Amino acid sequence: MSDDNFIEKDTSATDAADEQNRQQRHKLRQQKLQQQVQQGIDKATAEKGLLLVITGNGKGKSTSGFGTVARAVGHGLTAAVVQFIKGSWECGERNLLAQHQVEFAVMATGFTWDTQDKAADIAAAEKVWQRAEQMLADPAIDLVLLDELTYMVSYHYIELERIVCALQNRPAAQHVVITGRSCHRTLVEMADTVSEVQVVKHAFDAGIKAQRGLDW
Ligand code: ATP
Ligand code: MG
Numbered sequence: 001m002s003d004d005n006f007i008e009k010d011t012s013a014t015d016a017a018d019e020q021n022r023q024q025r026h027k028l029r030q031q032k033l034q035q036q037v038q039q040g041i042d043k044a045t046a047e048k049g050l051l052l053v054i055t056g057n058g059k060g061k062s063t064s065g066f067g068t069v070a071r072a073v074g075h076g077l078t079a080a081v082v083q084f085i086k087g088s089w090e091c092g093e094r095n096l097l098a099q100h101q102v103e104f105a106v107m108a109t110g111f112t113w114d115t116q117d118k119a120a121d122i123a124a125a126e127k128v129w130q131r132a133e134q135m136l137a138d139p140a141i142d143l144v145l146l147d148e149l150t151y152m153v154s155y156h157y158i159e160l161e162r163i164v165c166a167l168q169n170r171p172a173a174q175h176v177v178i179t180g181r182s183c184h185r186t187l188v189e190m191a192d193t194v195s196e197v198q199v200v201k202h203a204f205d206a207g208i209k210a211q212r213g214l215d216w
Contacts, residue, residue: 050193053188055196
């Protein structure tokens, strides 16, 4: 056996010991992490209707809201959706969820980005908000999605106080999800969970148009 072979054999024994040490350290780290997570789970015992806000400029706010509706319906909960912005007439989530007894209230004349008729928009906002208020007072509805509600506040179409009042007085177990950019800080403060979706990049900026099934 050459010296070289002898040295090699010696190194592999050290490597094996190092690997064992690494595995042991990894195991200890994972055990500690598991304990921390479990402590958090053990502490989180409260149950109540939650207010979620999904805001920010990135894509994924409404899809997150609709995903939550699908999740709730999948568990047999009842859900309702209010759409404060009428985008394209079709809406994939509506096509699907309406078949699962999810009521959709949509602004009748439709507030869109290129709106020209402020009075008509305010009247439409008022009408759909009144339906939202009924939903927020109905204990038979477990989850209400208020999609793009934030713009009704920033455009002063619906008074913030009315929204706060309806949210505060809703049934104790009812969950609410609010989506839209630039959410008013009062709603952010009221919410239990707030996520801000940031743009890293968006296909639209590369000249790609909104795609059916992905964007609407
Ligand atoms: P989504 O409905 O896909 O979850 P969103 O609710 O986060 O998007 P909105 O601000 O409501 O976004 O915009 C609605 C439409 O604009 C969607 O078709 C979405 O793909 C698109 N969009 C979202 N973010 C951007 C962006 N940063 N640049 C360009 N288009 C965007
Ligand atoms: Mg949206």
